[in-house]
Amino acid sequence: MRTRAAVLYEIEKPEPYATSQPLVIEEVELDPPGPGEVLVEIVGAGLCHSDLSAINGSIPRYLPMILGHEASGIVREIGPGVKDLQQDDHVVFSFVPSCGHCLYCAIGRPALCENGSRTNMAGTLLSGDVRFHKPDSQRILHYLGVSAFSQYTVVAQESLIKIEKSVPLDKAALFGCAVLTGVGAVINTARVAPGEPVAIFGLGGVGLSALMGARLAGASPIIAVDVLPAKFALAKRLGADFTLNANEVDPIVAIRDITGGGVEYAFEAVGNARVLTQAYRATRSGGKTISIGIPHPKQQLELQAISLVALEKAVLGSFMGSAVPRRDIPRLINLYLAGKLPVDELLSPAIMLEEINTGFDRLAQGSAIRQLLHFS
Structure with missing residues (x-):
C-alpha cells in the first residue's frame, strides 16, 4: 500500500x-x-x-x-x-x-x-x-x-x-513518551516521597510531565527552572511552588535559599551537560540528580568528584522513565481519567x-x- x-x-x-x-x-x-x-x-x-x-x-x-x-x-x-x-x-x-x-x-x-x-x-x-x-x-x-x-x-x-x-x-499519544518519561522519572527512577523538595530544569513536554509527577508524588516545594518565562504560568498551574528564570538569577543559589541547602531531587530535562551540572549542584547532601534530557553525544559532564563520596550525592539516568510500558501506560492513563494528571495542559495547537x-x-x-x- x-x-x-x-x-x-x-x-x-x-x-x-x-x-x-x-x-x-x-x-x-x-x-x-x-x-x-x-x-x-x-x-x-x-x-x-x-x-x-x-x-x-x-x-x-x-x-x-x-x-x-x-x-x-x-x-x-x-x-x-x-x-x-x-x-x-x-x-x-x-x-x-x-x-x-x-x-x-x-x-x-x-x-x-x-x-x-x-x-x-x-x-x-x-x-x-x-x-x-x-x-x-x-x-x-x-x-x-x-x-x-x-x-x-x-x-x-x-x-x-x-x-x-x-x-x-x-491525546493518548502523549503517554507514549512525554508523560511516560517525565512522570516515570519521578515515580520509577527517583521514587520521590511526599514532602521531599524537588527542582525541575527545563519545562518542555517531558519537564512539565515530571512536574506533574512531582505534584502527584506529594513533593514540596516544587521548583521549576527555565529561561523562557512564558512557560511559568503553565508550570504554576501544574503545581510549581516557585519558578526561576535562569537568565536572571543563579538557580543554584536561589534553590539553596528556598530550600535551606538544596533539593533532595533535581531533574534535568533539557539535554545539556551544563544544565545537568547546575542541577547536580542544586541538590543537598545525599541528594540525587536525575538526567532525563538527551544531550549531544560529544558533551561531557564535569563534577567535583569528591562530592560523590563526601556528600553521598548521586547522578541517575532515566531512559523512558525507567518504565515498564505495558504496566505504566495504562496506570498513567487511569490517573489522567481520574483528573490527577492534567495532560491536556501540555497540548499546543x-x-x-x-x-x-x-x-x-x-x-x-x-x-x-x-x-x-x-x-x-
Missing part, C-alpha cells in the same frame, strides 16, 4: 525549517505486516525533542528515515502470530520494543532491552526487517520502531500497548502533516509544548 509520510533525507539543514524543509512530504510504499507485526493507522503523533535531535544532527541516524515515536492509533491489520491484538483495537506506541527474553527484559527493565535498542539504532523493526520503501525499492528506515510521521505504519507487536476505546485517542516543518520551528524556539500531528 501507499502512505503519506514526512521523510528525513538530510540532517543539519538550517533553521527556519519552514524554509529549509528537512522533512519531505511524499507518498511511500509500505509492505504488509510480517510475522508478529501490525499495521496501524496513526491518529495522533507528538512532535518531540528526540525527533528534533535527529533533524538537527545532535543524535545522528541512518537515512532516509521516517521520524515520529510518540503516537497512538488504530490497528488495521495483523500479521501471522500476533497475540492479544486484533483489528480496530486502539493502541499507544512504546518506542523501545521489548523482546521479552534478553537480560534487561528478564529483570524487569524493558526500557533497556538489548534487542530493541540494537534494532532501534539500526533503523529496523525488531525482526530486523524494513517495511517502508520508495517506488524504486530504496529502503526508508524506521525510527525507534514506530515512524509515526506516516499515516500508516507497520510495527512489531512488542511496540504496542492496547488501551480502552473510551480514552481520547489522539494541533498541526497537519504539511505543517510539520513549521511545527519543528515552534518546538526549537520553545513556543510550543506538545503539538499533535493529525493526518485528516
Whole structure:
C-alpha cells in the first residue's frame, strides 16, 4: 500500500525549517505486516525533542528515515502470530520494543532491552526487517520502531500497548513518551516521597510531565527552572511552588535559599551537560540528580568528584522513565481519567502533516509544548 509520510533525507539543514524543509512530504510504499507485526493507522503523533535531535544532527541516524515515536492509533491489520491484538483495537506506541527474553527484559527493565535498542539504532523493526520503501525499492528506515510521521505504519507487536476505546485517542499519544518519561522519572527512577523538595530544569513536554509527577508524588516545594518565562504560568498551574528564570538569577543559589541547602531531587530535562551540572549542584547532601534530557553525544559532564563520596550525592539516568510500558501506560492513563494528571495542559495547537516543518520551528524556539500531528 501507499502512505503519506514526512521523510528525513538530510540532517543539519538550517533553521527556519519552514524554509529549509528537512522533512519531505511524499507518498511511500509500505509492505504488509510480517510475522508478529501490525499495521496501524496513526491518529495522533507528538512532535518531540528526540525527533528534533535527529533533524538537527545532535543524535545522528541512518537515512532516509521516517521520524515520529510518540503516537497512538488504530490497528488495521495483523500479521501471522500476533497475540492479544486484533483489528480496530486502539493502541499507544512504546518506542523501545521489548523482546521479552534478553537480560534487561528478564529483570524487569524493558526500557533497556538489548534487542530493541540494537534494532532501534539500526533503523529496523525488531525482526530486523524494513517495511517502508520508495517506488524504486530504496529502503526508508524506521525510527525507534514506530515512524509515526506516516499515516500508516507497520510495527512489531512488542511496540504496542492496547488501551480502552473510551480514552481520547489522539491525546493518548502523549503517554507514549512525554508523560511516560517525565512522570516515570519521578515515580520509577527517583521514587520521590511526599514532602521531599524537588527542582525541575527545563519545562518542555517531558519537564512539565515530571512536574506533574512531582505534584502527584506529594513533593514540596516544587521548583521549576527555565529561561523562557512564558512557560511559568503553565508550570504554576501544574503545581510549581516557585519558578526561576535562569537568565536572571543563579538557580543554584536561589534553590539553596528556598530550600535551606538544596533539593533532595533535581531533574534535568533539557539535554545539556551544563544544565545537568547546575542541577547536580542544586541538590543537598545525599541528594540525587536525575538526567532525563538527551544531550549531544560529544558533551561531557564535569563534577567535583569528591562530592560523590563526601556528600553521598548521586547522578541517575532515566531512559523512558525507567518504565515498564505495558504496566505504566495504562496506570498513567487511569490517573489522567481520574483528573490527577492534567495532560491536556501540555497540548499546543494541533498541526497537519504539511505543517510539520513549521511545527519543528515552534518546538526549537520553545513556543510550543506538545503539538499533535493529525493526518485528516
